[in-house]
Amino acid sequence: MSQPSEQLAPEPSPKAGPVQSPVKGVQRVLLPAHKLPAAGSRSIVREGGLSLAIFSVEDALYAMDDSCPHGGASLVMGQLQGFMLRCPAHGLQFDIRSGCMSAQGGLAARTYPVVVDDGQTFVTVASLPPPPL
Numbered sequence: 001m002s003q004p005s006e007q008l009a010p011e012p013s014p015k016a017g018p019v020q021s022p023v024k025g026v027q028r029v030l031l032p033a034h035k036l037p038a039a040g041s042r043s044i045v046r047e048g049g050l051s052l053a054i055f056s057v058e059d060a061l062y063a064m065d066d067s068c069p070h071g072g073a074s075l076v077m078g079q080l081q082g083f084m085l086r087c088p089a090h091g092l093q094f095d096i097r098s099g100c101m102s103a104q105g106g107l108a109a110r111t112y113p114v115v116v117d118d119g120q121t122f123v124t125v126a127s128l129p130p131p132p133l
Helices: none
Strands: 017-020 026-031 042-047 050-057 060-065 079-081 084-086 093-095 114-117 120-126
Touching (some): 026 050, 060 114
Antiparallel strands (some): 042 050, 114 120
C-alpha cells in the first residue's frame, strides 16, 4: 500500500530518475515536482524506466504501473471513483492503494509506495530476484 504524501509541491529538482537506496535491492525513483498531480487530479510520470499513473486522492499520492495487467491499456485515464480505478479498455477495477481488483482473486496492477523525503517525492521500487537457473 502506498504511503500518504505530506506535501504535493516539493521544490523542483534538477536531477530525476533512480536514486541509490541504503536497502539492497531497492531503488527510489525521484518524481519531478512539475509532474506531480494537483489535489484531486492525476498525471503520468515516466522516470527511471517506469511508466507510472500518479493519483492525488484525499491529500495523498498513489503510484501504480500505467499498464493494465490484463491487456496493457493505459490506466491513467480510467474512471476513478474513490480509490477504485476502472480500466478504460475492458472495465476491470483496481484499488489504487493496493493494485488489487475489486472482485476476489484475479489480476493485480503493480503499485509503488510514495514517500516524501527532504522535500522531494519518490516511489520505492524493489528489484525482483533473478529467475532460478
